[in-house]
Amino acid sequence: GQNIDQPTEMTATEGAIVQINCTYQTSGFNGLFWYQQHAGEAPTFLSYNVLDGLEEKGRFSSFLSRSKGYSYLLLKELQMKDSASYLCAVRERDDKLIFGTGTRLQVFP
Amino acid sequence: GAVVSQHPSRVICKSGTSVKIECRSLDFQATTMFWYRQFPKQSLMLMATSNEGSKATYEQGVEKDKFLINHASLTLSTLTVTSAHPEDSSFYICSARDRNGYTFGSGTRLTVV
Numbered sequence: 001g002q003n004i005d006q007p008t009e010m011t012a013t014e015g016a017i018v019q020i021n022c023t024y025q026t027s028g029f030n031g032l033f034w035y036q037q038h039a040g041e042a043p044t045f046l047s048y049n050v051l052d053g054l055e056e057k058g059r060f061s062s063f064l065s066r067s068k069g070y071s072y073l074l075l076k077e078l079q080m081k082d083s084a085s086y087l088c089a090v091r092e093r094d095d096k097l098i099f100g101t102g103t104r105l106q107v108f109p
Numbered sequence: 110g111a112v113v114s115q116h117p118s119r120v121i122c123k124s125g126t127s128v129k130i131e132c133r134s135l136d137f138q139a140t141t142m143f144w145y146r147q148f149p150k151q152s153l154m155l156m157a158t159s160n161e162g163s164k165a166t167y168e169q170g171v172e173k174d175k176f177l178i179n180h181a182s183l184t185l186s187t188l189t190v191t192s193a194h195p196e197d198s199s200f201y202i203c204s205a206r207d208r209n210g211y212t213f214g215s216g217t218r219l220t221v222v
Contacts, residue, residue: 033210042202042213043153087152094158095141095206102152 002026004090004100011106016078020103022071022088031091034062034073036084037102043087046073075105083107111137111207115214122193122221130188130217132203139205142186144178147200147216159186193221 004024012018024032031050035043047055049064049071061074071088088100112135122128132142140161145153157178159165165178177189186205190197202216 040200040216040218042215045210048210085152089153096155096158097143097204097211098155099145099153104150 002090002098004088004098006086006088006100006103008101009104009106011108012078014078014080014107014109017074017076018078018105020073020075020086020088020105022073022100024069024071024088024090024100026090026092026098028093029066029090030093030095032062032064032071033089033091033097034060034071035087035089037087038084046086078107080107080109111135111205111209111212113139113203113205113212113214115203115217117217118215119218120220122219124194124221125192127189127191128193128219130190130201130203130219132186132188132205132214134184134205134207134212137205137207138183139186139207140183141206142180143204143206143211144176144186144188145202145204147202153202156188190219193219195221197221 006022034046037043047062054063059076064071083106086103089097114133116131142159144156147153156171157165157167159178159180161180167173180186198221203214204211
């Protein structure tokens with residue numbers, strides 16, 4: 001079966017750093033994506049990891065450990081506009097993209 | 110970049126009627142399109158994979174006779190919700206595999222009354 005778990009909700013303060021974790025157990029693995037989604041909108045691509053290690057992209061970084069089935073998204077210098085849902089998604093070998101449970105992040109002033 | 114156009118963005122229909130949702134890749138050919146459903150405060154759940162020129166493959170628990178998928182060309186995939194009921198009210202979104210990853214449609218908010 002497939003299990004991709006994330007914390008349901010997180011809160012943080014403007015200017016702070018937040019780490020959103022994702023653990024996965026899937027039948028195949030061909031990369032992990034992180035997306036941001038505002039309510040009623042399409043997901044927006046943030047990052048992609050296929051090899052172990054850290055990928056940095058401005059205020060956002062994502063880490064992957066394939067042996068542990070674990071990834072995290074790190075958001076630095078939080079802004080109010082970062083309040084959104086964050087979804088990790090595993091690409092399986094047949095190209096299906098399976099989403100995690102999603103994390104709603106609320107940033108407070 | 111790659112664009113997937115999804116229509117309609119919102120639709121309200123009466124219980125028992127059918128609704129068709131279209132996803133069109135505008136500047137690339139999408140041999141594979143994925144259809145997702147998202148309930149409020151939940152994540153995207155994969156319903157089915159549509160492949161151009163062949164039958165769609167459905168995820169476990171998704172009724173293929175209720176959610177009809179057609180992928181007749183390399184640029185168009187449609188999802189028809191047949192005999193819709195209030196519990197089918199949801200946000201439906203398509204996604205196409207492109208050269209760089211995945212491109213999503215803008216989603217369709219379906220409300221069945």
